[in-house]
Amino acid sequence: MQSLDHLAIERFGRIARIDLPEERLARIAERLSELVAMAAELDELPLDGVPPAGSFNPEWQEESA
Amino acid sequence: MSAVSPDPCDLTIQEAARLLRRGELSAVELLSSVVQRIVATEPHVHAYVVVLEGEARAAAEAADAALREGRDLGPLHGIPVAIKDIVDVAGVPTRCGSRVRQDAAPAAKDAACVARLRAAGAVIVGKTTTQEFAAGVVSPPARNPWDPSRIPGGSSGGSAVAVALGSALAAIGSDTGGSVRIPAALCGVVGLKPTFGSIATDGVYPLAWSLDTVGPLARTVADAALVYDAIADPGRPSARLELDHNLDGIRIGVPKAHFFERVQPGVAAAVEHGIRCLRALGAEIVEVNWREAAAARAASFVINRVESVAVHAQGLRSMPDRYGDELRLRLEAAALFPAEGYLRALQARTLVQATVAGLFREHRLDALVAPATPGTAAPADDLHVVYDDGSREPVGLAYTRLTMPFNLTGQPVLSVPCGFDDRGLPVGLQIAGRPGGEARVCRIGAALEQAITLPRPPLAHLAMERTGGEERP
Numbered sequence: 001m002q003s004l005d006h007l008a009i010e011r012f013g014r015i016a017r018i019d020l021p022e023e024r025l026a027r028i029a030e031r032l033s034e035l036v037a038m039a040a041e042l043d044e045l046p047l048d049g050v051p052p053a054g055s056f057n058p059e060w061q062e063e064s065a
Numbered sequence: 066m067s068a069v070s071p072d073p074c075d076l077t078i079q080e081a082a083r084l085l086r087r088g089e090l091s092a093v094e095l096l097s098s099v100v101q102r103i104v105a106t107e108p109h110v111h112a113y114v115v116v117l118e119g120e121a122r123a124a125a126e127a128a129d130a131a132l133r134e135g136r137d138l139g140p141l142h143g144i145p146v147a148i149k150d151i152v153d154v155a156g157v158p159t160r161c162g163s164r165v166r167q168d169a170a171p172a173a174k175d176a177a178c179v180a181r182l183r184a185a186g187a188v189i190v191g192k193t194t195t196q197e198f199a200a201g202v203v204s205p206p207a208r209n210p211w212d213p214s215r216i217p218g219g220s221s222g223g224s225a226v227a228v229a230l231g232s233a234l235a236a237i238g239s240d241t242g243g244s245v246r247i248p249a250a251l252c253g254v255v256g257l258k259p260t261f262g263s264i265a266t267d268g269v270y271p272l273a274w275s276l277d278t279v280g281p282l283a284r285t286v287a288d289a290a291l292v293y294d295a296i297a298d299p300g301r302p303s304a305r306l307e308l309d310h311n312l313d314g315i316r317i318g319v320p321k322a323h324f325f326e327r328v329q330p331g332v333a334a335a336v337e338h339g340i341r342c343l344r345a346l347g348a349e350i351v352e353v354n355w356r357e358a359a360a361a362r363a364a365s366f367v368i369n370r371v372e373s374v375a376v377h378a379q380g381l382r383s384m385p386d387r388y389g390d391e392l393r394l395r396l397e398a399a400a401l402f403p404a405e406g407y408l409r410a411l412q413a414r415t416l417v418q419a420t421v422a423g424l425f426r427e428h429r430l431d432a433l434v435a436p437a438t439p440g441t442a443a444p445a446d447d448l449h450v451v452y453d454d455g456s457r458e459p460v461g462l463a464y465t466r467l468t469m470p471f472n473l474t475g476q477p478v479l480s481v482p483c484g485f486d487d488r489g490l491p492v493g494l495q496i497a498g499r500p501g502g503e504a505r506v507c508r509i510g511a512a513l514e515q516a517i518t519l520p521r522p523p524l525a526h527l528a529m530e531r532t533g534g535e536e537r538p
Contacts (some may be wrong), residue, residue: 018381025162031398053415056475
């Protein structure tokens with residue numbers, strides 16, 4: 001995966017109100033790319049119209065019976 | 066097994082409880098044996114961050130006095146238990162393995178699970194080493210009891226090490242992405258990640274609210290079930306309900322896709338042997354295809370990362386330098402992740418829960434079984450899992466690959482030792498049941514444990530020989 005550019009990382013950092021020192025940007029970009037790659041695995045799921053689940057659904061037991 | 070008789074600290078909880086009630090062992094003697102084992106092994110493994118010897122001795126004396134007076138608080142009465150250092154123990158700072166909390170004040174009160182352990186008569190021995198804020202799988206400086214040049218797994222690494230060596234008879238850990246099951250597998254002990262929400266997390270430092278669980282580690286399934294019963298919320302069914310049942314009529318699914326891909330051959334062989342044992346014990350084994358397993362892991366990973374940055378947002382702004390480099394990087398990256406990605410992971414949770422429920426319904430399953438981790442304990446100086454094709458995977462990604470799907474689904478999962486790889490390192494098999502089905506996964510795990518007898522770690526033998534292997538009373 002192409003690495004995220006450092007300018008974008010810095011801008012995102014300002015929005016998140018965290019100070020991201022220049023010397024850390026490359027490694028942060030690498031970690032963010034890893035997270036984005038993981039999230040991309042969800043693209044294969046049919047999620048349109050699916051409601052989000054904020055936590056585990058305890059009704060699972062009944063549904064699986 | 067060693068030729069010498071086990072020290073009291075090598076007894077199971079059930080064995081020790083029996084001797085305590087017969088008057089053939091006292092809680093003070095049991096604690097003394099545990100403390101001796103701690104002294105003998107800690108220089109090699111660093112399982113504890115603090116040993117509460119004075120407080121524990123007072124509690125053991127009180128436990129003995131209570132038994133003499135006919136007051137029996139149950140199976141954990143007088144049993145030494147260790148607590149992961151993200152869980153509050155009254156009067157002791159909860160430092161979470163982090164410089165961020167180096168000046169933390171002593172906890173004002175016990176976490177809910179610790180209070181329940183004390184109410185059940187347990188003796189709190191000390192607090193165990195954790196990866197910083199429970200976010201990782203290495204647990205430095207703790208080391209593996211089977212080979213101290215290797216890691217114990219994490220984040221409840223110290224808890225698993227203490228239990229494996231007899232430095233506690235049971236321990237409390239937490240599991241948000243595999244942090245009970247991974248060290249249990251790598252250290253050759255039993256670990257139970259209970260159904261999400263079945264044990265109160267009050268007084269436990271959060272990692273990711275919608276995934277966090279508290280769970281026991283012990284040397285046998287029955288012992289883990291005993292501890293679960295003591296700390297579970299009121300009204301939860303006992304995990305011991307089916308321990309005496311055989312596996313006739315039990316249907317177990319084996320999800321080959323995702324869970325058996327990119328696994329070390331020694332792990333695959335031990336787990337497949339375990340599955341053959343389950344079949345021989347009467348279980349019906351069916352191959353199933355959980356197509357969404359990889360996506361379940363991905364969604365669990367995203368939720369874990371984003372929720373943990375919410376927990377640490379303030380600390381990241383005010384004292385970033387106090388975080389360890391690894392955790393700081395992880396938090397900084399997650400802080401930049403788009404909200405829509407988090408929302409999609411929550412949508413995926415809805416879908417994945419429905420698909421795994423459908424899998425259980427369609428195949429009439431009691432449980433799924435799979436390797437707990439794709440590799441055994443990695444060397445502490447090379448934090449990668451290496452596969453037979455020569456490829457390498459960082460431990461943080463490798464060890465959570467097979468555990469995280471079940472944090473998303475919330476179901477109970479038991480990790481049980483099922484053998485060793487060709488280096489003599491333990492392998493764990495995980496058994497995932499239906500929500501609320503702790504009794505069923507413990508039934509399956511207990512049956513497997515009867516079929517596969519495993520030795521104790523070499524360090525425990527060494528310590529036993531040093532103490533002369535006192536005769537059991």
